[in-house]
Amino acid sequence: MEAAPRLPGMEVRPVERHVYEVQIGPAHPGSGHMRIFVEVDGDIMVRVDPDIGFVHRTMEKLAEGRDWIKNIPLFERMAILDACNITLPYVEAVEKILDIDPPPRAKYLRTLLCEINRIASHLYGMGIFGVFLGHSTLYMWAFGDREVFVQLAEDLTGARLTHSYPVFGGVRRDIPDDFPQNARKAARYMRNRLNEYAKIFLNNPNIRKRLEGVGVLDKNRATELGIVGPNVRASGIKYDVRLVEPYEAYDELDFEIPIFEEGDSLARAWVRVEEIRQSLNIIEQAVDWLERHPREGFMHDRFWKNAPQLYKDIYNGKIDYAGKYRVKLMPLFASLKVPAGKASARVEAGRGEMFYYVESDGKNVPYRVRVVSPSFRNVIAFKYVMPGHRLMDLPAIYGSFDYFPPEWDR
Amino acid sequence: MVTAAQVAYDVGWGILHYIIFYPPLYQLIIIPGLIAALVVVIFIIWFERKAAARVQMRYGPWEISPRTGGATQLIADLIRYTFQEIIVPRTVDFMSYIIAPNAAVIFSILPLVAVPMTSVSQYWPIPMDFSLLIAVALSTLSPIFVVMMSWASNNKFAVVGGVRESFIIVAYELIAVISLLAVVPLVSTFNLVDIVQVQMGGRWLGLLNPIALLDAFIAVIMSTSAFPFEIPDSESELVAGPYTEYSGLMYGLNMGAGYIRRWTLSVLITLVFLGGWAPYRPGPGVVAGYLVPSLIVVAKAVVVMAIMSFLRSVYGRYRLDQALSLAWEVLIPMAIAAFGISIAETYFGVIP
Amino acid sequence: MSSAPEKKPNAPAPQAPTPAPKPAAQPAAQSAAKQSAVPAAPPKPTIPPEYQELQKKVAEVLKGLNPTFEPSRGYLDVVVAKEHLVEAARRLKEMGFDHVISVGAIDYIAKKQFKVMYHLTSYLNEDLSKYVVALSTYIERDSPHVPSLTGIWLSAEFHEREEYEMFGIIFDGHPDLRPLLLTPAVAALRPLRKDFVVKEESDDIETDYEAYLATKWW
Numbered sequence A: 001m002e003a004a005p006r007l008p009g010m011e012v013r014p015v016e017r018h019v020y021e022v023q024i025g026p027a028h029p030g031s032g033h034m035r036i037f038v039e040v041d042g043d044i045m046v047r048v049d050p051d052i053g054f055v056h057r058t059m060e061k062l063a064e065g066r067d068w069i070k071n072i073p074l075f076e077r078m079a080i081l082d083a084c085n086i087t088l089p090y091v092e093a094v095e096k097i098l099d100i101d102p103p104p105r106a107k108y109l110r111t112l113l114c115e116i117n118r119i120a121s122h123l124y125g126m127g128i129f130g131v132f133l134g135h136s137t138l139y140m141w142a143f144g145d146r147e148v149f150v151q152l153a154e155d156l157t158g159a160r161l162t163h164s165y166p167v168f169g170g171v172r173r174d175i176p177d178d179f180p181q182n183a184r185k186a187a188r189y190m191r192n193r194l195n196e197y198a199k200i201f202l203n204n205p206n207i208r209k210r211l212e213g214v215g216v217l218d219k220n221r222a223t224e225l226g227i228v229g230p231n232v233r234a235s236g237i238k239y240d241v242r243l244v245e246p247y248e249a250y251d252e253l254d255f256e257i258p259i260f261e262e263g264d265s266l267a268r269a270w271v272r273v274e275e276i277r278q279s280l281n282i283i284e285q286a287v288d289w290l291e292r293h294p295r296e297g298f299m300h301d302r303f304w305k306n307a308p309q310l311y312k313d314i315y316n317g318k319i320d321y322a323g324k325y326r327v328k329l330m331p332l333f334a335s336l337k338v339p340a341g342k343a344s345a346r347v348e349a350g351r352g353e354m355f356y357y358v359e360s361d362g363k364n365v366p367y368r369v370r371v372v373s374p375s376f377r378n379v380i381a382f383k384y385v386m387p388g389h390r391l392m393d394l395p396a397i398y399g400s401f402d403y404f405p406p407e408w409d410r
Numbered sequence B: 001m002v003t004a005a006q007v008a009y010d011v012g013w014g015i016l017h018y019i020i021f022y023p024p025l026y027q028l029i030i031i032p033g034l035i036a037a038l039v040v041v042i043f044i045i046w047f048e049r050k051a052a053a054r055v056q057m058r059y060g061p062w063e064i065s066p067r068t069g070g071a072t073q074l075i076a077d078l079i080r081y082t083f084q085e086i087i088v089p090r091t092v093d094f095m096s097y098i099i100a101p102n103a104a105v106i107f108s109i110l111p112l113v114a115v116p117m118t119s120v121s122q123y124w125p126i127p128m129d130f131s132l133l134i135a136v137a138l139s140t141l142s143p144i145f146v147v148m149m150s151w152a153s154n155n156k157f158a159v160v161g162g163v164r165e166s167f168i169i170v171a172y173e174l175i176a177v178i179s180l181l182a183v184v185p186l187v188s189t190f191n192l193v194d195i196v197q198v199q200m201g202g203r204w205l206g207l208l209n210p211i212a213l214l215d216a217f218i219a220v221i222m223s224t225s226a227f228p229f230e231i232p233d234s235e236s237e238l239v240a241g242p243y244t245e246y247s248g249l250m251y252g253l254n255m256g257a258g259y260i261r262r263w264t265l266s267v268l269i270t271l272v273f274l275g276g277w278a279p280y281r282p283g284p285g286v287v288a289g290y291l292v293p294s295l296i297v298v299a300k301a302v303v304v305m306a307i308m309s310f311l312r313s314v315y316g317r318y319r320l321d322q323a324l325s326l327a328w329e330v331l332i333p334m335a336i337a338a339f340g341i342s343i344a345e346t347y348f349g350v351i352p
Numbered sequence C: 001m002s003s004a005p006e007k008k009p010n011a012p013a014p015q016a017p018t019p020a021p022k023p024a025a026q027p028a029a030q031s032a033a034k035q036s037a038v039p040a041a042p043p044k045p046t047i048p049p050e051y052q053e054l055q056k057k058v059a060e061v062l063k064g065l066n067p068t069f070e071p072s073r074g075y076l077d078v079v080v081a082k083e084h085l086v087e088a089a090r091r092l093k094e095m096g097f098d099h100v101i102s103v104g105a106i107d108y109i110a111k112k113q114f115k116v117m118y119h120l121t122s123y124l125n126e127d128l129s130k131y132v133v134a135l136s137t138y139i140e141r142d143s144p145h146v147p148s149l150t151g152i153w154l155s156a157e158f159h160e161r162e163e164y165e166m167f168g169i170i171f172d173g174h175p176d177l178r179p180l181l182l183t184p185a186v187a188a189l190r191p192l193r194k195d196f197v198v199k200e201e202s203d204d205i206e207t208d209y210e211a212y213l214a215t216k217w218w
Helices: A059-063 A071-076 A080-098 A104-132 A136-157 A179-202 A205-211 A219-225 A265-292 A309-315 A374-385 A393-400 A405-409 B004-020 B023-029 B034-055 B072-083 B094-114 B131-139 B143-153 B156-181 B192-201 B210-223 B248-273 B286-313 B320-347 C026-033 C049-061 C082-095 C154-167 C205-214
Strands: A020-024 A035-041 A044-051 A341-349 A352-360 A368-372 C068-070 C076-079 C099-108 C113-121 C133-140 C145-147 C170-172
Touching: A020 B156, A035 A393, A044 A374, A059 A071, A059 A368, A071 A080, A080 A104, A080 A341, A080 A352, A080 A405, A104 A136, A104 A179, A104 A265, A104 A341, A104 A393, A136 A179, A136 B034, A136 B286, A179 A205, A179 A265, A205 A265, A205 A393, A219 A374, A219 C099, A219 C154, A265 A393, A352 A374, A352 C099, A352 C113, A368 C099, A374 A393, A374 A405, A374 C154, B004 B023, B023 B034, B023 B094, B034 B072, B034 B248, B034 B286, B072 B248, B094 B131, B094 B143, B094 B248, B131 B156, B131 B192, B131 B248, B143 B156, B143 B248, B156 B210, B156 B248, B156 B320, B192 B248, B210 B248, B210 B286, B210 B320, B248 B286, C049 C076, C049 C082, C082 C133, C082 C145, C099 C154, C113 C154, C133 C145, C154 C170
Parallel strands: C076 C133, C145 C170
Antiparallel strands: A020 A035, A035 A044, A341 A352, A352 A368, C068 C076, C099 C113, C113 C133
16 A cells, blocks of 8 residues: 555545445436445445535635626536525625615515426426436436426526526516416416326325435434435424524415424435425415516616616516617626625525625625535435445435535535 | 249247247247237336326327327337447446346346146146246245345445345245235145136125235335335435446346236236136137137236336335335235135135 | 626735725716716614514513614614624524524724624514524624634535635635635635635736736645
């Protein structure tokens, strides 16, 4: 071993004699862009070391050299299918420093897109989970049904995935006219489909056998590890940022937080299904509210009053703009200088609590942005939950935490 | 006076009679052997994809010739596998690396020389007195080469996959052997022709002893690592299990060996439990005495195989220990119970 | 943007401290400046109103450790001295803050200081769930040592590893202090410190490529 060449970045670690080390990843069909060092003793995993960072894009550093508004499209790249949830706390934190509060219509629009994103994100996670257990049907169903919500998001924002929808002081645009009935149709469709998901996957005896009692995290252990999101609610902890510190329009909406007590992989899968159900309720309520109220004021006055007349006409629906103009609201923010200060914000993203710490020193770029994504906080679970399980449980646990490497690598 | 036409006729007849329709060769190469197996495998893979696509609300193979439902996609896949570069890693044990997939294919087809396709003794490949025993014994050979592959690959995933495969071999072979032999007390013979003749009246042994049929069915699924027992090459933690280091045609051979094994065992199940060529009574001549009954057997076996393939769209995969405990704690007692049922039915004289 | 601009690690030799990285898009900002000059509202440096009550509680819990409260929004910034960090963490944990949301460090290069912040909240105590408290401390930039709080909050483990590789802050007593996201060679450059400047891409591809090859570390 002494003679072996030491390349930069290479680590040499001794492995015990009776232990067999398997490296799952990074270029591996069953892992994302991450590697898990697994030491197996027989069929039992004894040591698991997640090695992450294969898609690290230095977002925290890049953010320090970009204009405030340009960081929104940057942070979206963490989890493009959860784009609104991922960027919302950044926007909120900056709004806190700017000391502005978006108008209620903007809040509802943000909430609407957040929930659409949450459903899309959960369906994505469930699809991956299905294929981990070799259940290709769930994979295809979930990905197919996710398309419905991606379409909804496209109707709302104009982009399928990277919407850049919430901006400081409001949102980028209002709902199109046919959006409400599309949203209700999608909600009806999805409710039926969730029952079928339960039939083919969650109540399938084969899958239940794989998931029940696997990767159990009890309440105290989950707290100790700081797991977030649906995973922690599957362990019986009643913690959801939408509940404990309501942001946007969540304090005016009526929804439940599904809690499961078992804390195993099956419970984590069930929480996601139930959350999709609640999200559908929220979408319907938000759409009702948006229909009842006049289409005006989706941007804070402080920015809106500086907008050229053309923008105002277009965004208020006075000019039919489809295909005629290429309208960008972003120039409003190009010279934005945020006063010195620091703020943090958190929201409940699809995979859990998303946290931003933003510090400004009065320039047109942030001084420091600390991003903590939900997947990053769930990584630690692999290290502490997997040992003691069989090697074949690895995908069952890994998938149940709804991994998403680009998100935790940032 | 010997004319050229006569010579040509004689030679042609000789080739036809002693080479092509020479039963051991014919069975191994044409029906139900290599060529029939290839056609069936292509059909089954197509069916598997189409059925799964139907359940999953998508098209399945579609782009290449949508009029035939994308059937030629499989031919294209076959050609692609055939012409892909075969990459042999430096670290493998070369001889066993090359031999293992080939041997796996050969030993997968080998049981077919021991099964009869007709009751006309002229067309039996081998004497049929102990054919069931021989076929079952030969069918247990090919999985050993999967273990050999995994060892020769010198790859961690392959070794883990090979270990799983060997665990499963031990479990399912016992089930397959016991449940296939469970009919022997009922018919009191090892002769597959006699076994089929007994079922001629419509009393299929699968109906008389459904537990044995079910057991054999599950054992076949396990043996070919199909869903829900796709454990040795479970993609999500072992890349492709024992086949990780194989590429191109060699990988195709591995996949083919699995399908051919499933095919062989399906033929065996058809003969033992589902009446073989049962409603049809083979007449004289090649067509009536050989071709037609063999096609009936093929058709029945394809149905069995199609049912196995369909499970892919319903089930995920079991964990290794769950599959093993299912095998040892449920299926083997069931197989022994099937034996008991056969003995009881014999005692009460179900078969005259 | 499909991928981040190629990161070009500069020489690891310490440079003269530059106050802040160059703003990324100066021309764009200038062109847009004429149409929308957004007046910057003066910030109100206070403790947020909903945290007033919590501030009193925390001050009581941390009595004797001289906590100071810095103005912040969305969380309560509690600053204690480095020597008191572990004791303060223990008391806060007893108070109910049972897990770490984030361990973040900030490089105040002008003051030659790092600030290390542990953002805390609670799962099991539902009254505290709605608050985020940042337990923070200032440390010397030249000898960045800080006691690790992984022993108190296990959830801080990976966060501390990340700050270690990004800033070179050594968390004394951390059980497994290895780089997390970066390879050790890149982590040695301490990429999140302010004196690590991300070079912007220019249009001169050839020169860029030469420079890129020259700084290749592998």
